[in-house]
Amino acid sequence: xxxxxxxxxxxxxxxxxxxxxxxxxxxxxxxxxxxxxxxxxxxxxxxxxxxxxxxxxxxxxxxxxxxxxxxxxxxxxxxxxxxxxxxxxxxxxxxxxxxxxxxxxxxxxxxxxxxxxxxxxxxxxxxxxxxxxxxxxxxxxxxxxxxxxxxxxxxxxxxxxxxxxxxxxxxxxxxxxxxxxxxxxxxxxxxxxxxxxxxxxxxxxxxxxxxxxxxxxxxxxxxxxxxxxxxxxxxxxxxxxxxxxxxxxxxxxxxxxxxxxxxxxxxxxxxxxxxxxxxxxxxxxxxxxxxxxxxxxxxxxxxxxxxxxxxxxxxxxxxxxxxxxxxxxxxxxxxxxxxxxxxxxxxxxxxxxxxxxxxxxxxxxxxxxxxxxxxxxxxxxxxxxxxxxxxxxxxxxxxxxxxxxxxxxxxxxxxxxxxxxxx
Ligand SMILES: Cc1cc2nc3c(=O)[nH]c(=O)nc-3n(C[C@H](O)[C@H](O)[C@H](O)COP(=O)(O)OP(=O)(O)OC[C@H]3O[C@@H](n4cnc5c(N)ncnc54)[C@H](O)[C@@H]3O)c2cc1C
Numbered sequence: 408x409x410x411x412x413x414x415x416x417x418x419x420x421x422x423x424x425x426x427x428x429x430x431x432x433x434x435x436x437x438x439x440x441x442x443x444x445x446x447x448x449x450x451x452x453x454x455x456x457x458x459x460x461x462x463x464x465x466x467x468x469x470x471x472x473x474x475x476x477x478x479x480x481x482x483x484x485x486x487x488x489x490x491x492x493x494x495x496x497x498x499x500x501x502x503x504x505x506x507x508x509x510x511x512x513x514x515x516x517x518x519x520x521x522x523x524x525x526x527x528x529x530x531x532x533x534x535x536x537x538x539x540x541x542x543x544x545x546x547x548x549x550x551x552x553x554x555x556x557x558x559x560x561x562x563x564x565x566x567x568x569x570x571x572x573x574x575x576x577x578x579x580x581x582x583x584x585x586x587x588x589x590x591x592x593x594x595x596x597x598x599x600x601x602x603x604x605x606x607x608x609x610x611x612x613x614x615x616x617x618x619x620x621x622x623x624x625x626x627x628x629x630x631x632x633x634x635x636x637x638x639x640x641x642x643x644x645x646x647x648x649x650x651x652x653x654x655x656x657x658x659x660x661x662x663x664x665x666x667x668x669x670x671x672x673x674x675x676x677x678x679x680x681x682x683x684x685x686x687x688x689x690x691x692x693x694x695x696x697x698x699x700x701x702x703x704x705x706x707x708x709x710x711x712x713x714x715x716x717x718x719x720x721x722x723x724x725x726x727x728x729x730x731x732x733x734x735x736x737x738x739x740x741x742x743x744x745x746x747x748x749x750x751x752x753x754x755x756x757x758x759x760x761x762x763x764x765x766x767x768x769x770x771x772x773x774x775x776x777x778x779x780x781x782x783x784x785x786x787x788x789x790x791x792x793x794x795x796x797x798x799x800x801x802x803x804x805x806x807x808x809x810x811x812x813x814x815x816x817x818x819x820x821x822x823x824x825x826x827x828x829x830x
Pocket of ligand 1: 429430431432433434435452453454455462463464465466548549550551593594595596597598599617619697715716717718721722724726727728729730731732733
């Protein structure tokens with residue numbers, strides 16, 4: 408008997424896979440990219456069909472550039488418009504150099520940061536991920552209905568939206584039951600995966616939100632340096648953007664959000680110049696306001712499921728580490744994953760995930776603790792705290808060995824996480 412197509416295609420479909428990735432922010436999309444030529448069947452579920460928020464992380468540390476090269480992904484970033492940043496310089500608001508930390512000259516394969524808009528980073532990873540013939544992306548689709556047991560996540564039931572095209576082989580409105588051998592929760596700071604598995608987290612809310620502004624460049628800087636100005640009124644950072652722009656970020660009091668929302672260009676100019684007279688010629692538009700949080704889960708693994716990225720370690724953007732730490736962890740996770748043939752053995756999957764957790768989490772706890780100290784410094788609008796951090800930078804700048812170590816650390820080569828090719 409012939410079944411009408413409209414009925415047949417709407418049946419519930421069961422979709423087994425090796426790896427289910429929940430979320431396609433930078434952590435989820437980078438993982439799908441890194442796995443693309445490893446033979447796994449990968450299913451990814453992303454809630455939003457909009458581009459990622461352009462104001463978020465957009466600079467890859469030198470060590471992450473090395474990881475991109477190892478993944479065969481680096482050229483795709485140049486093709487997408489990525490540019491090189493050659494250093495970071497801290498100034499006082501009276502133009503005294505506090506710390507000058509060039510990346511150039513470091514004994515590493517890629518002595519530069521790579522930067523590209525956040526949403527283009529995500530899209531570049533996803534374009535590469537799609538080279539895997541065993542890759543399916545459900546987007547937009549919300550991962551909500553998990554079947555959970557002691558062995559981890561048994562299945563995810565997805566209802567595909569009626570009003571969006573479905574991936575090949577699926578139809579809008581269809582129900583899909585994904586049965587994964589392994590699950591990666593890459594669903595960000597408000598992670599659903601973390602919550603359904605009952606992971607506990609230590610959370611710290613920083614006092615002051617960040618305001619992010621965008622501006623066209625008004626002066627050339629062939630080094631594309633990040634410049635940070637430390638004044639008694641707070642710090643302010645000017646960060647190069649690809650395609651000829653700057654991102655400006657500063658912590659503000661919550662009560663001042665209203666000011667920044669309604670300020671005229673002239674008022675914005677004078678508020679920026681109050682912190683850094685050097686930036687007075689900048690015409691900046693407000694991009695957004697960001698409450699800042701530290702989040703650190705006590706565990707990463709439950710059975711066949713592991714958390715990555717902001718889902719388990721969200722941090723203050725003071726040192727531009729969140730996205731970078733996520734990718735460095737993924738590189739380590741990928742080294743420990745069972746081969747495709749071993750994925751059928753649930754115990755092997757869990758054992759490898761636990762090895763990843765016990766091997767890497769202590770380093771991340773340390774990175775989070777260090778980042779928290781830097782976060783508190785950047786968060787502070789107290790002149791005496793800012794003066795203390797400025798004095799500490801001068802000490803580093805004046806000592807050749809301390810400065811070398813600082814530069815290596817900011818490149819990602821001298822911190823607790825370690826270097827990809829030295830495992
Ligand atoms: C202003 C600002 C500046 C920053 N600057 C830097 C920087 O310079 N360098 C740096 O390294 N880091 C920086 N960061 C941090 C960095 O942006 C984050 O650490 C990183 O983007 C986190 O990526 P993620 O993929 O873990 O999480 P997210 O980007 O939050 O991605 C999670 C994804 O999961 C999806 N999702 C959520 N729930 C579900 C669900 N139930 N089902 C399906 N999908 C779901 C979301 O839609 C989202 O796309 C900055 C952050 C901010 C706010």
